[in-house]
Amino acid sequence: MSTVTKVQKPTITPKKKKGFFQSLGKQWQLMIMSVPMLLYVLLFNYGPLWGWLTAFQDYQPKKGLAGSAWVGLDNFRFLFGREDFRLAIRNTLAMSVINLVLGTVSAVLLAVLLNEVRNRTFKRTVQTVTYLPHFLSMVIVVSMAQNIFASNGPINQMLLSLGLVKDPVFFLGKGEYFWWLVGVINVWKEVGWNTIIYIAAMTSIDPCLYEAASIDGAGRFQRILHVTLPGIKSTFMVLLIMNIGHLMEAGFEIQYLLRSGLTMKYSDTIDVFALIYSFGSSKPHYSYGTAAGMFKSIVGIILLFGANKIAQALDEDTLI
């Protein structure tokens, strides 16, 4: 079985003997295709990075980079000196790990289930219906979730009538539940949308592989295990590595909408923290936000390269 999948991506060893510039000269067509966009991102994505310098300033937009006072590491000292920032790091990581696991598992699972549906109309209907919540605004979805998880909401009524609990569970007011609520709401809203990319990846699976597997006597689960999943493995790996790099981004809107005084210690992510402390007054501390953003970026990049290295070592698909 493993030989069959390997056929899909044969490896070509580049001829290393040639000089760098000699190869480059031969590859002018590839350069035409890639260098303009390289310049483009250098301008649009790297150009503004001078902004990171303001993390070491008390930046005032009116004075600009040149006119604002330099404060060394004060902003970082402020952030890491605060207990709520340290809590925010914990909350961010916890929620993104939960999101990553729940989000990926649910999307792959749904994609596989959809792939097994033979009736085309039904398949399309399910696809269309499940991606629709993606278009609802977060305000609406969170508001609905607040009604559903309320003490007298449907979930509690169900738990009570099944006799699973004696008193209604205070889902919204207990910090311990907050991370999981965020995870569940995210899956609810995005599972269909997240599936699209795996469905597209499945289109490149050679139907012959299924036939061959059937002839080998493989059952449905074996076909899934040995044909479908390997077929989307490279997409899965690449997305996984990318998302590991994004572990410092747990979002902002959903937490901000769902939080309350009772759950504050569990709800506030780095982004929520940065917003509150940067713009909490009429003399905004722009630099706090920048410092927090820079910290997030650096950790993200370290995680990204780490994940990429591990994938490389395991001889899996890599991002870079």
Add this chain to the structure above:
Amino acid sequence: MKKLFAVLLSVMLLASLLPMAMAEGQEPITVTVFRGDPGDQPTEDNKIYKKIEDELGIKFEIEFLAGNLDETLGLKIADDVYPDLFDGGNSAETLENAEVLIDLLPYITEEKTPNLYKHIYTNDRIKQLTTDDGKLYIIPNYGINYNAQIQNYCNGPAFFIQKQVIAWNNYQVPKTLNEYFDLIERFLAANPTTPDGTPYQGFAILCEGWRHFCLINPVQHLMGRPNDGEVLIDVNDPGFHTETFIDKPYAKAYYAKLNEEYHKGLISKDTFVMNYDQYIAALSNGTVLGMFDQTWDFGTATASLETSGMYANTYLALPLVYDPEYVDGKVIEEHYLNGTVMNKDRGFGISTSCKYPERMVQLMETLLSDEWQKTLQWGFEGEDYSVENGRMLMTREQYVNRSDAKWQRANQAKAIWESMPKKQGTMDDGNAWDPGNQPEIYFEQMSDYDKEFYAACGVKKPADFFNAPIELAPYGEAWQIDKAPIDIDYNDFLAIQDRWLPTIITCDPAELDANWDAFVAEITPSATVYTDFMQAEVLKLVEQALN
């Protein structure tokens, strides 16, 4: 025929000459405007903007807020060109701190701008309006009264109770905290559910985001003061003793009372995680008997209740105070209504990029004239209002139009008017500047239920339940003080309340004392910083106002 032609010709000539005569030295200009609030773009043929363009030669290019205000102001400040008329909404201090506005004082003189001069120099208002270094950046958009102030109802903070509860109590109105909760308890015992079987909720507390004032503000009012934000100020003390109230024993009395009511079932746990929509929904269904809030904060619910004819479930505002037992036997007099406070630092400033600052000041001056103020606030006579025996009147339709967004786009210069200096109170002829305050119109809008209800209570209008507005303290209202210098501590101070108060209200009564002590211990450091800062600021303002 020839005559007609001649008349036509002369009319045309006149028409073409007129704008030229008007615009002598006043070439038509387009002014860029930023509003720190969301808003609707006016239609191309909006009648008020057209009048401004025709007569003053000024066109506006207006930009409204759509995202986060502070973030947006940061970007605008970083940019190299600012809008000519710059309104920073609730964060206008940011603009002043960043020095993007010009000082208006040199442009305002008694000869050139008599209206503005009178507007800001009467009653020494100027003393309160200028900054520490004696500059005036923004003329307040609201809060400068002319003649008498008309108070029909309380628009601000109060304890609220459904009118049916008062009616059930033979129109006897509670005056203290204990009377209030006692009445709700008795009503609930007699009527546990609405006619259709939904259980009533005795008392709701909205805690969402910035609306947490419903949770953290009541104590100062129970102590007999109008809204000073989070501090209690002794105005009879020459030193204007200022203290945070939330960590004091008299505040504990309130939250202990709420704890008691929570265990009696008047307050639901869900109230602490309720979002604003859910709160409004609960109010609109008529299931909430009482709450502490500000009238404007639940306008949607009131409108919804009235639309569906549930007048008995609309709310009456009550100025409650502590019973003497809570405050060492003192009898507290209520002062919920305050003298009109100037909306300092809110409104248009003129930016340093503006090429015609003089003309902008002149625009403010012209629009502040009686004639223009009538146009801006009431509209055109005959079209938007009528005059009978000197009284300005609106039909129901005319009045209702004013809150219709589509009508506003074509018939009001809302975006400009809201941020411009304006006249409030009453005109010299006794009509109200704001149509909504005109007694004839107010009573015309009042439902029959309300008329009967107030008659049964023995009052004419809702404001009669309140003492007349107290004289405004020399420092204004303390919530206006800019907390930028201590913002981190102030954030902590608020967050600790948000975190602790729900716990204190819902905890086992046996643990109440321990929880309260833990809360006070945690809040003391930030509360101390905040108190010291506010005390100094209040004194500074008092000194500024008095000398």
Add this chain to the structure above:
Amino acid sequence: MTTANVQVKKSKKRKDIAFPIVNTIILCLLMFITLFPVLNTVAYSFNDGMDAVKGGITIWPRVFSTDAYTELLTDSAVYQAFWISLTKTVITTLTNLFFTSMLAYALSRKEYVLRKFITTVLVLTMYVNAGLIPNYLLISTTLKLKNTYWVYIIPTMFSCFNMIVIRTYILGLPEALVESARIDGAGDLRAFFQIILPLCLPVMATVALFVAVGAWNSWFDTYLYNGSKKNLYTLQYLLRMKLATTQNSSNAASSTADALASSSKVAPITVRSAISVVSAVPILIVYPFLQKYFVTGMALGSVKG
């Protein structure tokens, strides 16, 4: 091995009936869970505002009204904004697909000597963010794109995420295809446009969907750069502004008696719902056309057949 095969064959029949049934039930349940919020939103959007604030609406309007849509769509500015949004979405999608896919091909070529360098530089763009102000200044003061239509097109020509998605897809295609083209003497440009691109239709459809949805629903660019240019407003910006206005006026029925006399038929909750519906509709119309590319084996079928 043989025993295992026998066992598999024995249970195969039963499983083949059981699985589709279980699968269908699971998917129907999932549809119910995800359809509910959508229907609920639609129901709210068609409900009377003053009634809707009472909550408790499920999947059918309680007091039917189209006021929220009237409020949103009767403003003549909507049509201009719709046109801007439409052209912006189409142009952005086309340019983005063109540049992104070309780049994805180049970076899928393992012999390309700049491959690793360029890939690293591009991938990092997903993780570095300089913050709002420097980005704003670049577009506003350095490039002078403020108050122009170009601000909708130029800064959104490339997305690294989409490039990676396409690249991964290309890497999954049989290498022999490109090789055979190159033996025919075709350069990389021709190999890409003539052979690889047509094979990428499924993934291009996916990316087109991502880009189009992003472009259609974005409002922040209008807000940052074209907020004072009425004729450059996009639909989403206009709708969002209307929502903010409704919220604002209902929050602060302010100093007048408006709160008590308000007869406004719309409430933030209905307007917000209507906006969600309006934003989803165009994509809903386009999606079925893209969906036909999402069929297993379709990419290879064309080659082998």
